[in-house]
Amino acid sequence: MSQSIIKTQQLRFSYAADEGSVPPVVLDGVDLEIAEGSFVAVLGHNGSGKSTLAKHMNAILLPTGGKVYVSGIDTADEDALLDIRRTVGMVFQNPDNQIVANVVEEDVAFAPENLGVPSEEIRRRVDEALRQVGMYEYREHAPHLLSGGQKQRVAIAGVIAMRPRCIVLDEPTAMLDPIGRSEVMKTIRALNRTSGVTVVLITHHMDEAAMADRLVVMAKGKIVSDGPPRQVFRQVEALKSVGLTVPETTELLWQLRQAGVDVPLDALSDEECAQALYRLLQ
Template identity: 60%
Template sequence: MEPVIVFDNVHYTYPADEKESLCGVSLSIEKGSFVAVLGHNGSGKSTFAKHMNGILVPDEGRVLVEGLDTSDEEHIIDVRRRVGMVFQNPDNQLVANVVEDDVAFAPENLGVEPKEIRERVDAALRQVGMYDYRMHAPHLLSGGQKQRVAIAGVIAMQPDIIVLDEPTAMLDPQGRREVVDTVFSLCREKGMTVVYITHHMDECIDADRLIVMSNGCVMADGKPADIFANAELLRREGLEQPETARLLQDLRASGMRLEGEPLSVEDCAELIAQVLQSERSRS
């Protein structure tokens, strides 16, 4: 798989801080993959996200987006067009009084032809399921709907990568579901590369890759199933094991022979049922 974003030994300290917020992060993100980034407040995960489209540039090391250096002022618009960014507070990222005008904001900035903007806006709104709300005022929408409009605003830019910085932190469970489903469909159906930053364990389960951050460093990087099976690492990072992983672990400890690490509730139930059935038929 070809890498679309490359972090090369990135160090960053906020001007008012003494402690480094990123201390030597090196990794690359593959095209078309769904990468979840997990960590507590102050773990550096937002700082990490803001490096991906040049909002912050490294003090040391470099970040390459499809080969473009983010610290190069000349290409900054190119970088930002390629990497769409969705933020935590939906209220503070919508710029217009009407949903469709907001979605049109990025293509307007890029100087796209009016006719094409119209097409992009309609397509983006359909994609996130907000087409029927195109004439509404954003402040009258629910949190989940606002966040989907924000996602549409980014899609209309036609980016290759979409970075979401805790997009569900301020939403109720219903809104969270809406946003997570939308983001997954973007990755699985449209082949977009997604970097999804969160502190909700359960949202990372279906990701292709999970990165755990703490104190500005990458503590773990791998398949979600492998990381969630590592109870010791999770305890050290103060992260809770998903319920399914904990159940499997307890069952194993009590002598049941289970193979694999299914994380979704359905898969987990299926595996246990299978094992129970085979045990019953054996006895």
């Protein structure tokens, strides 16, 4: 069993409420362990607590109850904040909010400069990070002239240049068109597969969640399902009951099963679904 890089124990969180009112509980006793090197998607409806959970993973938010550990360090330890942020990098929904410079390579260099990395090392990291996200030839471009997907890949490069062991992406494709979404998802997968970076992807897109090795489903501040995507997506009724859909392939096979046709529910990809239907028709 690989070492866990992020661990929450009975994590509870409430945002501050107006005077006299009881603050609503956003996270309600979350126990979660994320193994080093894994690719985990956290799926949930708006208001399920998934983004609030993400912000606990690099101490943007601190628990109102329970504990969060990053590589064994308690996030409530103020002296360890820099170590925590070096270990876990965050990428947010809107790439425009993360871009700080007027030239792509300067933007990617911004975080390592702030961490006091020597300049030759920064140069090496910036080039490497931009190559990793397929944006090296745009290194001298102005970020504001790039497409949404390209900007988000630059934002990811900026986090990679810090050399974190884990990257948490909070709905990174929410503001992108289908092409941008696919570029970003390809980048995220490659990061995990080729560089061994732990990836935690917060999403409400079923097709994105299906790419992960493990799927954690949240509803009303609790984890309601946790396992490989094939296993989780087979629980069609349970997911629908918390306001989530399932991938179109699973939905089609589920409808067929409702009609009494014997097909497997775990054929996730288009190819597997087509194969299942082909076998049925033979």
